[in-house]
Amino acid sequence: MTIGVVVVGAGFWATQMHLPALARIPGVKITGVVATSRESAEKAAAPYGARAYTDPDEAVQDADVVDVVAPPDVHLPAVKTAARHGKHAICIKPLARSLDEADEMLAAVEAAGTRLFYAENVPFIPAVQEAKKAVDAGRIGEVFRVKACEGIGRPHSDWFFDPVRSGGGAMLDMAVHSLEFCRFFANAPITSVYADADTYVWGDRTSAEDTALLTVRFGNGVLGQCEDSWSLAGAMDSRFEVFGTEGRILIDNLHRQPLQVVGATGWSFPLPIPGLLADGHLDMLTHFTNCIRTGEPSVSEGRVGRDVLAVVDAATRSLASGRRENVHHQSEGQSS
Structure with missing residues (x-):
């Protein structure tokens, strides 16, 4: 069974991660690329012999999945287009700009009888997978605290600075990674969050926060801490920690390379292993396409992205109230 995938987007993550990863998966065919300009679509589609589109409704006709x-x-709108045409969808983080939009997306795919996968790569990072095996084997005892740090010097595109397009700042862009790491190892839903944030570096470009600190409490009592920013001078930061009663784990995801060159954008080059492998994108997209073939449940269905947005929603309320706020998860029986 060949799965046709049309990719909506022709920017950095599409051209550097998803498209090359999809091209490596047996039985997957990239049918097209959709972009706002035909020139961008053609440039991204050409290496894969795919068609270029500016109209999503036209692009989905020959595809099985909309990425x-x-x-x-x-x-x-892209997920609703996919659902309207009876196509499955994969959606990069954050799932949506708001909790209401996420619920609308989930309702659309449920009504259409299609599936929505949440493309959060962190659980698929090889080092994270190995750490999870160690935790599940009991090598560090019982997990009681988790911590994640995700920082960059600035977003890689100007649209991030526009809250109307992006939906928010560093919490919605960066903390979603940290929250998903913490949830993956705490193995329980987040029940409450306290957030503090401000804009220190990019106040002349955006009203959104560029620096955020979140402390979260899980349903099983585990404590979590997330440090996320667009304000980190120099290179990127991507560190994860798991603390157990008999040991601890540190994953330093970006210092795996012996050579680090910091450019004006703040990104680190080169990596010895392509990002689509080292950051789990290939394994993630392979998992999604296998789930489509077999009908098996995914470890990252759309509801996972919705749950992360529920935490961001509570964190936003915490910023306004100055208090710890409860997280409003979906009730049993609601759309998932």
Whole structure:
């Protein structure tokens, strides 16, 4: 069974991660690329012999799956387009700009009888997978605290600075990674969050926060801490920690390379292993396409992205109230 995938988006993550990863998966055919300009679509599609589109409705006709790798203001309409045509969808983080949009996306795929996968790569990072095996084997005892740090010097595109397009700042862009790491190892839903955030570096470009600290409490009592920013001078930061009663684990995801060159954008080059492998994108997309073939449940269905947004929603309320806020998860029986 060949699975045809049309990619919505022709920016960095589409051209550097998703498209080359999809091209390596047996039985997957990239049928097209959708972008706002035909020139961008053609440039991204050409290496894969795919067609270029500017109209999503036209692009989905020859595809089985719509892979949304575009700014957050595109996520809801793209997923609804996929559902309207009876196609499955994969959507990059954050799932949506708001909890309401996420619920609308989930309702659309449920009504259509299709599936929505949440393309959060962190659980698929090889080092994270190995750490999870160690935790599940009991090598560090019982997990009681988790911590994640995700920082960059600035977003890689200007649209991030526009809250109307992006939906928010560093919490929605960066903390979603940290929250998913913490949930993956705490193995329980987040029940409450306290957030503090401000804009220190990019106040002349955006009203959104560029620096955020979140402390979360899980349903099983585990404590979590997330440090996320667009304000980190120099290179990127991507560190994860798991603390157990008999040991601890540190994953330093970006210092795996012996050579680090920091450019004006703040990104680190080169990596000895392509990002689509080292950051789990290939394994993630392979998992999604296998789930489509077999009908098996995914470890990252759309409801996972919705749950992360529920935490961001509570964190936003915490910023306004100055208090710890409860997380409103979906009730049993609601759309998933």
